Amino acid sequence: MKVHPPGPPLRAMPGLLRKLVADRLALMQDAADLGDAVRVNMGPKKMYIFNRPDLAKHVLADNADNYHKGIGLVQARRVLGDGLLTSDGEVWRTQRRAVQPAFKPGRITRQADAVAEEAAKLVALLRRHEGQGPVDVLHEVTGLTLGVLGRTLLDSDLARYDSIAHAFEEVQDQAMLEMVTQGATPGWLPFPAQARFRKARRELHRVADALVAERVARMADGEQPDDALSRIIVAARAQEKDAERERQRLREELVTLLLAGHETTASTLGWTLYLLEQHPEAREGVRAEARAVLGDRIPEAADLHKLTYTTKVIQEAMRLYPPVWVLPRVAQEDDEVGGYHVSAKSDVLVCPYVMHRNPRLWEDPLRFDPERFDPKRVAGRDRYAYIPFGAGPRFCIGSNLGMMEAVFVAALVTRDLDLRMHPCHPAVPEAMLSLRMRGGMPMTVHPVS
Numbered sequence: 069m070k071v072h073p074p075g076p077p078l079r080a081m082p083g084l085l086r087k088l089v090a091d092r093l094a095l096m097q098d099a100a101d102l103g104d105a106v107r108v109n110m111g112p113k114k115m116y117i118f119n120r121p122d123l124a125k126h127v128l129a130d131n132a133d134n135y136h137k138g139i140g141l142v143q144a145r146r147v148l149g150d151g152l153l154t155s156d157g158e159v160w161r162t163q164r165r166a167v168q169p170a171f172k173p174g175r176i177t178r179q180a181d182a183v184a185e186e187a188a189k190l191v192a193l194l195r196r197h198e199g200q201g202p203v204d205v206l207h208e209v210t211g212l213t214l215g216v217l218g219r220t221l222l223d224s225d226l227a228r229y230d231s232i233a234h235a236f237e238e239v240q241d242q243a244m245l246e247m248v249t250q251g252a253t254p255g256w257l258p259f260p261a262q263a264r265f266r267k268a269r270r271e272l273h274r275v276a277d278a279l280v281a282e283r284v285a286r287m288a289d290g291e292q293p294d295d296a297l298s299r300i301i302v303a304a305r306a307q308e309k310d311a312e313r314e315r316q317r318l319r320e321e322l323v324t325l326l327l328a329g330h331e332t333t334a335s336t337l338g339w340t341l342y343l344l345e346q347h348p349e350a351r352e353g354v355r356a357e358a359r360a361v362l363g364d365r366i367p368e369a370a371d372l373h374k375l376t377y378t379t380k381v382i383q384e385a386m387r388l389y390p391p392v393w394v395l396p397r398v399a400q401e402d403d404e405v406g407g408y409h410v411s412a413k414s415d416v417l418v419c420p421y422v423m424h425r426n427p428r429l430w431e432d433p434l435r436f437d438p439e440r441f442d443p444k445r446v447a448g449r450d451r452y453a454y455i456p457f458g459a460g461p462r463f464c465i466g467s468n469l470g471m472m473e474a475v476f477v478a479a480l481v482t483r484d485l486d487l488r489m490h491p492c493h494p495a496v497p498e499a500m501l502s503l504r505m506r507g508g509m510p511m512t513v514h515p516v517s
């Protein structure tokens with residue numbers, strides 16, 4: 069006999085649907101309050117929400133082949149096409165194999181210098197706002213993460229393309245709008261929204277084409293940079309027979325790397341700097357560690373494992389505010405998850421945001437406490453209770469780079485500056501493709517007292 073997870077009573081559905089548009093995190097939390105496994109009937113479609121480590125493990129790792137990328141990401145396909153984040157099956161496997169060597173752990177040493185230099189630039193940029201009005205720190209760290217991505221994976225200076233961040237915001241807004249009106253086709257969007265979406269997509273394609281053209285010219289001159297961009301070009305040439313398909317493929321792969329690599333790290337940094345502003349002891353802890361390990365200099369690769377307290381702060385920030393707040397999948401075949409039946413074609417969501425705040429897994433879950441990530445306490449916990457980088461074969465390819473960026477930037481900014489949140493600005497998380505702070509992060513900059 070098929071056993072189904074509990075679901076909300078019919079009368080609760082209008083409220084839930086309203087939340088799907090207005091407050092997706094509250095919707096997920098409401099669902100989780102019904103249990104760790106929940107089934108919501110959305111008309112003929114079923115949506116399962118799993119918030120227990122063993123259920124997450126089944127979907128993301130043990131039976132990952134049965135779960136393709138799902139809602140939200142499906143909409144993002146209009147921009148990302150079949151890039152590494154959104155593709156499935158054999159297409160994904162081939163892409164991951166092609167680009168994986170560019171992310172080898174050994175590369176971190178070389179990448180560290182670029183990250184540290186970009187972090188120092190950010191400090192200098194913020195310092196110019198000392199004694200002035202608030203600066204949107206989220207905007208500035210987004211610029212930093214794009215700069216790092218350019219230097220570490222594409223060997224290019226992305227500062228020339230300052231339109232990228234805005235274009236990504238635009239396409240995400242539209243993708244989200246489509247997601248919350250599931251089943252609607254792109255054509256439903258009001259004309260101005262469609263026009264903005266197309267303009268943003270054109271801009272991203274223009275940047276991707278320019279990056280590829282520059283690299284192809286360098287390769288023609290005999291240069292052989294062994295970074296992600298070169299690997300993507302070589303793979304596309306080998307696999308695509310037709311020039312138009314090759315161009316399309318290159319755009320999709322590059323735009324994917326740009327999106328996946330910068331938004332998430334910027335979100336991590338934004339929330340970390342906000343939490344440090346709110347928690348003076350943690351801020352002093354990070355500052356003392358940065359002074360002890362770095363003195364006055366900028367970090368280098370060997371410092372990473374010495375900045376242990378800062379690392380715990382970042383981990384705790386990603387627990388409370390996981391940049392990828394939901395991992396959406398679609399079941400390909402019927403399955404059984406923890407004894408519950410899941411029918412083919414239904415949406416399956418694993419929600420790190422909710423699981424990371426589940427009181428059955430975390431003591432006093434809303435409290436910011438970096439010591440939760442003390443290695444002894446981590447060892448006593450289910451590995452799948454904490455999944456900011458996902459799990460299983462689709463585990464984040466850039467996790468080492470993202471962590472290093474977050475640790476270096478948090479250490480340098482905290483050592484050198486005091487950031488204060490604008491008192492009238494509420495810190496409200498907004499669940500877009502990544503977890504943003506609504507309205508950005510206006511902060512004033514002060515010298516360290």
Ligand code: HEM
Nearest residue numbers: 152153328329332333336392456457458462464465466470
């Ligand atoms: C702190 C920063 C980051 C966080 C929290 C993060 C989080 C994640 C998560 C949760 C996934 C899995 C998505 C899923 O299973 O549906 C993922 C995948 C991915 N991430 Fe990251 N990420 C970060 C940094 C980066 C960086 C720096 C890059 C560099 C390009 C990157 C590139 C990717 C790519 C390409 C994928 C798709 C991998 C695949 O499906 O094979 N990420 N990331």
